[in-house]
């Protein structure tokens with residue numbers, strides 16, 4: 202643990218953390234994002250829970266093989282001391298995520314994003330289907346109620362709607378992976394698969410774009426909500442104005458409420474058609490394609506195996522087609538009851554990385570990614586989400602995402618490679634996976 206609650210100068214509450222909350226009328230999360238100070242985090246699930254945090258009441262940061270346990274114990278020490286009033290919906294959560302690799306170092310473009318980093322915000326807005334709450338965490342009762350009162354007043358003056366902004370435009374884009382380099386990487390993976398070392402590996406690419414104007418990431422995420430209402434949305438700006446990681450992932454890593462665990466296999470893709478008929482035709486082709494079937498089944502099998510030591514009654518649901526604005530995927534829901542797992546981070550640790558973003562067997566897959574990919578994945582394809590004092594929480598997989606500075610965004614997208622994968626088809630599919638974020642940047 203290289204930093205725990207209490208040592209982010211002037212920002213964390215070490216002594217007597219107190220959380221006080223109020224139910225609110227309608228409030229624009231975007232307007233709050235504009236006026237707040239300090240770190241800025243947003244997280245939203247397609248089933249309706251929306252969280253926005255400003256400032257830091259406590260930060261938990263860790264690196265290395267024990268990063269998940271270290272974060273969990275530092276957070277438990279903070280939550281044990283936190284005195285909170287109000288309904289359960291308004292409770293403080295720790296929001297953040299992990300890097301794809303446990304030994305990740307936060308070098309550009311990942312400045313501010315260590316191997317594991319979560320924060321409990323000073324100011325948290327929570328919207329559920331039962332209402333909206335404002336929660337303020339201060340050092341002692343007085344500080345918490347003062348902060349709450351100050352924010353109630355600020356919110357009264359804010360607009361309840363905020364324009365979702367204009368696209369910044371793309372001046373130039375740089376594709377560090379050439380088509381021939383991609384072909385070589387896929388062929389390297391295919392050779393390992395043919396040798397029998399490897400069954401599947403997910404190889405990714407980056408796309409670096411220079412913007413015509415400074416990016417408003419909160420507005421970009423809001424536009425993604427409209428186009429991808431069935432997806433998660435997140436924004437993580439740990440240093441207030443430094444780098445911001447954001448995206449609209451379709452993939453749930455895990456949701457844990459009480460002892461119910463829900464996860465899914467999402468792997469295997471085809472394009473959208475020009476018409477409902479063509480959509481159906483493509484979806485049918487995907488359902489019947491042996492290579493895609495294999496690519497998907499590997500993920501289902503691995504998730505079952507990854508869950509079995511920590512969960513009970515693992516149950517695999519029916520496979521369906523998940524249709525998004527720009528792409529379609531095979532999806533299989535998987536549920537379980539908590540066995541040995543008593544915290545969502547236990548499940549995150551057991552599942553990450555699933556072969557939807559890593560590969561199988563895990564070790565040769567990760568080794569292949571490190572050997573051939575040629576860039577640092579940072580927080581791309583890693584768990585992004587929240588947990589609470591009880592160990593409940595939800596995590597998405599940080600795909601369909603990018604990391605932004607003022608005038609530049611680095612986008613990430615990957616594809617599963619199995620025997621018979623064709624480098625050109627995989628290249629084309631990766632371009633589809635850049636689209637959600639790229640479409641919100643290009644004019």
Ligand SMILES: C=C(O[C@H]1C=CC=C(C(=O)O)[C@@H]1O)C(=O)O
Nearest residue numbers: 468469470557600614615616617
């Ligand atoms: C790794 C990504 O997508 C995963 C999720 C759905 C379908 C996938 C595929 O068809 O390869 C990938 O496993 C990405 O979007 O960067």
